[in-house]
Amino acid sequence: MKKQVAEFIGTFTLVLIGCGSAVIAGPDIGLTGISLAFGLALIGMAYGIGPVSGCHINPAVSLGAVAAGRISMPEAVTYIIAQVAGAVAAAFILMMIAMGKADYSVAENGLGQNGWGAGYLGEYGMIAAFLFELVATFLFMVVILGATGAGVPAQFAGLAIGLTLVGIHLVGINITGVSVNPARSFGPALFAGVQALGQLWLFILAPILGAVAAGLLFRSGVLDSDA
Template sequence: MKAYGAEFIGTFWLVLGGCGSAVLAGGGIGTLGVSLAFGLTVLTMACAVGHLSGGHFNPAVSLGMWAAGRLPVARLLPYIAAQVLGGMAAGAVLYLIASGSTGFDVAGGFAANGYGEHSPAGYSLVAALVTEVVMTAVFVLIILGATSAGADKRLAPVAIGLALTLVHLISIPVTNTSVNPARSTGVAVFAGEGALSQLWLFWLAPMVGAMFGAAIYRMLFQREGREQTQGA
């Protein structure tokens, strides 16, 4: 239960900190500030509670960990449930805060992900799909590599936080950056019908990307293990 609680609070902080920065301060801090906010949420919670659960805070990361043989299947669905509930709780808190401002309107987006008319720069469905698959695959690969047996795990929270920052810098104009179905769901339920109608993509693409990332990890690290064995 400690692991599930850690995933809940970690995802809560990711959505509240990242999406909250976009909704409440986006006009002042811009894309760079929002990107850093998402990276900092992961870095801080990975340090705070990562030792309890592994610090996934993302259904795509949990799926990638399972596919890479790093998470027991019995924990996969409970992790995802805790993450989605944490994201929705953060969305509710953010909505309560944001709606306290005169002139607040969820039609402004509420940090929801989207494509087409709901994309920040009007990118197509295909562009959004490719972006989310590739960004998630690389993000999951970085997480798996930074937490692998041969890596310096003390640096993992920094590497993962900076990776998420970079992912946002690249993809905010395209989809408002998901790479995390719990993050997408947490705000979509409050953002209106448009966000909910496109939510399927921000479950499908990150989950597919996670499987690609895990496959690349297995190819690289299993090959590395075989080469080390042959060298010995």
Template sequence: MKPSLFQKCLAEFFGTLVLVLMGCGSAVLAGSHVGFLGIAFAFGLSVVGMAYAIGHISGCHINPAITISMWVTRKLPAADTLGYVVAQIAGGIVGAGILYVIASGHADYSLATNGLGQNGVGDGSPDHYPLASGLIAEVVFTCIFLLVVHGSTSKNNTTPIAGLGIGLTLTLIHIVGIPVTGVSVNPARSIGPALFVGGEALKDLWVFIVAPIAGGILGGIIWKMVDTWKKV
């Protein structure tokens, strides 16, 4: 029996919650111990783990940019697309909320000072990269990410362990991109922390909604062109 839409959305909710809790949590709770490299692996390993946990139920998108790209390339119905995106955003918010509760238990923690692993440009960028750099990075990195997602999950792909390739690609993107924006490539990952932190994080949030979705659509279109060419 195939999973219902409710079961799929529940899986997406839980998977995105884990991604935000563990990925952003690595920055907030363990950043001083593991550094940027450790944070990069935390995000990638979260995707790998969830791919095995919920991949057979929902496909483990846990990212509106992936879901919308799947819809644009006609791999996902509109009803599922809407349900997935709502569930992913809700999961990201709850994940950020749990992280906030945990972090608040430390006497030295301050939401204004330490944040919740939110993304940013300009003064909100880890290395103070400007808006233009952040936009380009998020579009290009998400495009690359979606090329890997589409290729790894294609019926024509005989390479096993798609979740591992996708997770390692996300790790690679974080290794390169954390200094620029903190790396989003996922609107749900950005929305949750920004809603709690507010201020500049909320002001810059549009970047991490628009750019990943644009990059995801672009990645889907490019993959479709390449995949169609291969069949000719």
């Protein structure tokens, strides 16, 4: 169970620090600070648990790795269960911490949940949200698979992947809050209310499609330098 425990801890860390930066420190650090929080959390976990599980901490990444032939589907399923559990635990802990402030409420202040449409950040439409999540996850998965391929300096992989996540957040926070990770979306949505749960399908489907497309390109040899 070492790999699954590592994936639980990694996803817990990503959601607690990333979403926590938005919920607790957002007004002080702004979009750039939130972007850095997600990326730095991923970089830290890449070096902390990467040697154990590969630091997927993202169901879309695990399924993209299956599509690329890097791991088996049964192993990916156990990863995904651990990732979702870690995200839910982190969202619950974050909610408990945030409620320690007298004027906080989940309904008013949110829990870092993803979304789109009227009343959500930049108020982008559903098609824009879907397209962003699809393309951003595809590009994210390309970096992950390329940076962790054979013959690539492994010591720089975590840095490259984490900085890519920072860049994706800098562009996309106003569009969807940035998911590119179904577990990251599921945890906060579970506690954030009906609207977040109703929009959750997009943050499951689009990232998975994007990651699997990247994985298939690597498996076909189009993007794999070793093929």
